[in-house]
Amino acid sequence: MSRHLKTHIPRRDFLRGSAAAGAMALAGPARFAMAQDQAINMQTWSAAVDTVQSHLNAFTDATGIAVNYGNAPWAQYREGMVTKFVGGAPLDMMWVSDSWLPEWAEAGWISPVDDFDFLMAYNNEAEDFCTDSMTYNGRQYGLTYYTDFMAFLYDEEKVKEAGFDGPPTTWDEVVEQSLVMKEKGISDYPMMLAMAQESWLIEFMAALVYSHGGRFTDDSGMSIMQHERDGAVEALQWVVDAVNKHAIVSPGCVETGELSGLKAFASGNHAFAMVAKYRLRMLNDPEQSQIAGKVKQALMPKGANGDHNTVGWMRFHGMASQAAADPQRAERAAKLIEWFGGKANGAYTFQKLLFLDIGAGFGVKPLFDDPEIQAAYNAYGDVDVIKAQQALALKKDVVTPWFGEWSETNGSAWQSAILGNSDVAAAIEKSAELWDELKSEY
């Protein structure tokens, strides 16, 4: 347990009584042994491992600070970190998803970094979206690792084959074009939606809701998702109709995760897809995709009341509370955060490498002017569309300490509606009720 929890469990002597158990159990506030005397601990999910390692080696060369670098699979990263926090594993700096910020901050696992002026200085050149997403209760918790948004991609060849000049701009046009494609036998299910229960689901839902002009919550954080016009009902209704009425989205979408959906799109099964923008690169790589060279990005289609909005997200480099509690460790961790999220030796090296290596979006504006970056973008995407869509990206309005709990129920409510187990209004109503209930507990 974290020391916060521990000190508040009454009758903690219960376990101390039995020698073997007690000795190992809650032996007072955890004293964290530093692995190696001066090294700090950095924990990430297993992404761009070599890129991170190379940048880390440069850090150690430059500062003399040794870093223990650990990485774990993305799919289990959050639960792994929960265990490590609760179990008191030595941690200084780690990657954090925007969705977890309130939760981890409330639990006391991560600490704000806004006391370090040299970190705050980078906010000038950072996307406001990013700075915003790292801020909770007025405190900033880190610097951007990468940011991206949900993009609407289409297979140009299929659109032309169906006889249309350009991609759809509204969700109704998506239906219209899809029906033609079905009729002409171009694709059985022209639109690819990944609606499986997984961490990506909230991003897909949010993109649908925002582009329909809806929101999950209002500015005060109360649920409005159940509202007909500015809520989530319209968006879900569109999905339900697309699956059950028009059959332009596969009923299998409830088991299709982001990865499988991407693969299916890459196999040429579909004409339209909603995936992360950075997937563009992979989709246009002939080694990984059968429709390489044909995949284009369009603005997210809009609903009747919508305006091409989409959802954005970001991940950041955060600092563990145990590091923050010790000024020396905090200083070192802050330096590491700067090295990755800010400039290293005067340049945004890591963000640039990350983009060049895997196409992940950076959260610092000046890099857009970098010729290397522009060249890379133009190789597989359209910088103008990307910039336009990025400007329309909104942050998830459900990121709260109770987000994890709510999103489980919300996810299966949407699935039930798609499966026809409940009607759209009832499904969203259920989700909204839980939201308000959870909110009232805080």
Place this chain on the structure above:
Amino acid sequence: MARIRFEHVEKKYSNGFHAVKDLNLDIQDKEFIVLLGPSGCGKSTTLNMIAGLEDISDGALRFDDEIVNFAPPHRRDVAMVFQSYALYPHKSVFDNIGFGLKMRKVPRDEIERRVREAAGKLEIDHLLDRRPSQLSGGQRQRVALGRAMVREPAAFLMDEPLSNLDAALRISMRAEIKELHRAMQTTFVYVTHDQAEALTLADRIVVMNDGVVQQIGTPDDIYERPKNTFVASFLGNPPINYIDGQIESTDGSTARFRRGDLAFDLPASIAAKLGSSHGREVRLGIRAEDVDETAAGAAGSVIRGKVNSILPVGSDQFLGFDLAGQELFFRVGKDLAHNLGDDVALSVDLNRLHLFDKDSGETLLW
């Protein structure tokens, strides 16, 4: 080489079963003791206690003068032959026989010599390389004997070693075991439920029932002077016949047993032991072979009835005999010709009568 003494030994299992109750037994060095009784009587438990395979709940077990209650089997110098033989399936016959010696760190050539010698005596020396699964039942039995023999132990324990053999083999093995005892000059404790084995082999027999020793004595003692109806019934083929009745007219020198029309004048030797027990309810025991038809006629010793069944058994025949509704069995010579339904009169050898208290079953004769 060892005297084995049980002093007030008790065996209770954790499930509450009281297997052996207050056992007192003094087995002399080089004696051949047979523990006899029905299954579940505690005889195997007793044997296992000697071997150290069962804990002793209370009392003392001494080898010579030492208390060995807590010594594990491998620290007691005993050898044992099991009903199932318990040969080691993964070892050759040679290794099976030599295993006990090997465990006792006997030198290799000595093992070799003793195994070959034992195998020679048991006539299994041609089988030494085989595995137990390649042997017949009799051969396995010999290997099991050999395994115990080579040890030259202080005590030689056998748990129904012959019961898995066929009848003919069993009888020849009896003789061999008897010879073995003579040759080995060591204490033998032998468990069986077969009275014939007990009577042939034992120096002394211990009859047990329900965990309690009923009688200890030489085969002759046990057969001729059973202490109670249990012992009397357990030995004898066909089993002893009982007639319930009363003692009348006892004046210390004469006595008469009566049941209805049937009356026996008990001989003075018996009457003397009865004392004044006029009207006492008793159970009279007549061993099957203790009747004689030829001498029929003498009053006060005749028993009359109808022939119910005739079972010839080679030299003799068993006669099923109806005594006023009660079925008795006698063993008579086969030259006596009877037909079913004949009325017969048999004279009873009054000197060999057994007399028990009807309620307790204890003998009235000692």
Place this chain on the structure above:
Amino acid sequence: MATTERANLIDDRRRLALSHLTRNVVIFVSAIVLMLYVLAPVTWLVSSSFQTEAEIVSVPPHWIPENPTLMNFEAIFGATAEEEVTYETRSGQDPASGGYIPSTAGNLLPAMGNSLIVATLVVILNLLVGVPAAYALAKIRFLGRDASVYFILVTRVIPDIALVVPFFLVIRKLGLLDSLGSLVLTYLAVTVPFTVFILVQFFEGLPDELDKAARVDGCSRFQSLVRVFLPLSLPSLVAVILFTFLTSWNEFLLALMFTQTEASQTLPIVLAAFTSDFTISFSFINAAGVLAIVPPVVVAVIFERYIVSGLTAGAVKG
């Protein structure tokens, strides 16, 4: 008379031949069905490991790769060892060679090495710890025997998910975080109860009198176990070896929590790490899966023959 007898004889012979034939046909058919059931998914696993990421999404699937590639295996075996990664040497710098091959490809073989070490130690410790315990539970009558059995069972009924965090605390207190020792210890604790159960069941099947005979022959309890029971228990020991080896080989959740760096990560963790939020490498994962099969199969080939021999025959007269 004679003719019917001969006819019967022929009839019997024919029946015998027929029943032999039936037996062989039944065996053959079920063996084929079994092969198909087991191998069909594996075939797909193997086939896809030789395909590019683009090819494995073909509709309908290519059962035999059209453009077979060894890229996945080259990435695994071709990784250069232990040179410090710099900006220049990092993989992924060149998109053409990077592609979908994760930059951690080179971690696979070291992770397999870790898995192998852990699994082997767990097997050995299981036997050392489990065999005597099983013998005691099967052949010694003592107070608390049943309680011991149920205690051992109880340690395994709680779902691992609930135990992860407290396990973590124990491991941290023992100072074993991010070490192979943490895995050896916890895997031992989660496998040994079932090891004991397997062995107890088998030991109990061996006649008590064998034990008694051995002890009267001069064996202590321990010698009786080693000299009589172990040689007779080979099949069950092999079952235990396979069970513990493969459980350790497969285990994911605890390894995920206790290991952090490449020094201690095991195969399943590195495997799972191949699907990150950026890199998708199903064909690569399948290649790794194919390699993962090899060590356990080698272990199986070494030990499996001992399951076949029925050694207890002849111990006791039928």
Place this chain on the structure above:
Amino acid sequence: MTDTVSPSGRGRRLRQRFGYDERNAALFLAPVMVVLMGVAVFPILYSLYLSFFRIKLTRPNQTPFVWFDNYTDLFSNELFWVSVWRTVTFSVVSVSAIAVIALLVSLLLNQEFRGRRVLSTILLIPWAIPYVANALMWKWIYDSGYGALNGLLYQLDFIDKYMIWLGDQDKTIFLIANAFVWKEVPLATILLLVSLKAIPADLYQAARVDGANIWQRFFHITLPAMKPGFMLVMIYETMMAIRHFDLFFILTEGGPGDASHVLSWHIYVETFRNLSFGSGAAMSYVLALVTFALSYIFIRTLGRRI
């Protein structure tokens, strides 16, 4: 008689109270007990302890002791009962399938025929694939867009258009059970095979002499002799099935809807997603109780002497 021991001096009382066998049993059990006490007991007690608190990790300052509230709350939790039902379905289907298939396969492998060793080695392959790779492989196979199962059935003309597999809520749990069974059959087979091998051959010969036909031999000799093996299979596989987690996590995350929302997934969500360690522990204990009860029944009905 020289090497008999007499209890004397120090330790005599100990030896009298605990005989040679007791001391040996203690010695033999000590290593297991040390390992389990040292590693397994604390976590078990600790999670029991947690189950009496209302713990929400995001509210570290409010962790009241609530006695049995976490337990009683379960019974009014609709999703809990759904998950119980899903777990029952999954376990019954997969454990019975495992038992039947393993029985048939072990009987097959108990026969003498050419290629038997190759076959038995092949059989181990599913067991050798780490669960993660196994789950990802099945996800691939079941995929409705480009999956191998659809491809195969389509090419064999069993279906004329690609089917929805995991996305079909009526099929999900059975498809996951299939992947589970495929992986678990090898172990179950080995356990049964070991108990088959323990049957002395002369038992069959004796029965054959007695005129028993193949079915009689099977029902009177083979099946009873396999009881201990079955006990192990039932205990282990029931335990594994009831608590199985990996496949649900990778294949469906409890979906679609709640079609594969089994109890172990429910516990996972409660513990790691909702960060409610207290009620997660309480559910775990309910699951543990059921697992123990079932194991007890198997031990009593199928076990030898345990």
